[in-house]
Amino acid sequence: MSNLLDFLTYLNVNGKETSYSKIIIYLLTHSEAVQSMTISEIADTCYVSPATLTRFSRHFGFSSFNDLRKTLGNLVGMPPYNGLRMNEQEYRLLQTDPKEYLENYSDEIITSIKDVLKSIDIPEIDQLLQKIHDASEVVLLGYSATLEIAKEVQVSFLSSGKILYLGETEPLQKELIKGLNDQALIILISSYGTLLTKDPELTRLINNSPAQSIFITQNTKNTLTNLFTQTIQVTSQNYVQIGTYPLTFFFDYVIRRYVSLFGKK
DSSP, X not given: OHHHHHHHHHHHHHOSOSHHHHHHHHHHHSTTGGGGSOHHHHHHHHTSOHHHHHHHHHHTTOSSHHHHHHHHHHHHTSOTTGGGTOOHHHHHHHHHOHHHHHHHHHHHHHHHXXXXXXXXXXXXXXXXXXXXXXXXXXXXXXXXXXXXXXXXXXXXXXXXXXXXXXXXXXXXXXXXXXXXXTTOEEEEEESSSHHHHHOHHHHHHHHHOSSEEEEEESOTTOTTGGGSSEEEESSSSOOOTTTTHHHHHHHHHHHHHHHHHHSOO
């Protein structure tokens, strides 16, 4: 699924008219049909060669076009609620009693925000903000929803005169990391550690970089936290259904606290 989200990122950056964009649009809108089509038939439909489809697949991290087709097949067989952080019981409740579902959903959001309040260590955050202020360069990393949080952080810090660098694509993220020295800082924002497991090469680059690295997450069970200089867990437990609400709340505070400490007087 993670690779398929990269399709949307590509569309958002490159528009609809490139050859790869047209392939993406066709595959995502005909994901069931392509299961029974040959690579030559798909290539003809997209007005490209089979070799282009193979290069396309490898560009997005698939070992082959058949690997890509298999991933699309998994998407076809996936329940409609699977990508919405819902289980079947919650899905059925939403169908039969939307009011009760909404109340349960809002209760979990409120509980998670209260958990952030209990988990947050203000001196630790102030130390992080001092590191950001002092760093020669700060690179933000995120994926999907956390990339949007990173963009908001980037814009907000600019009002205090601090430029943070953000790679919206994996190649750019890797290039940014490669250029860092020991006075720089990497901040990876990930709700559940997906970015780490999705791209081992990115993880390796972070681990080998001379820059300090900060991992900020909601996932209290992530096993890769030892790769980072520091890990900040914004909640004491996972809240799978509600997505990035805890991280969003956490960074709202972080942004405002930075302004209070280092903003223009």
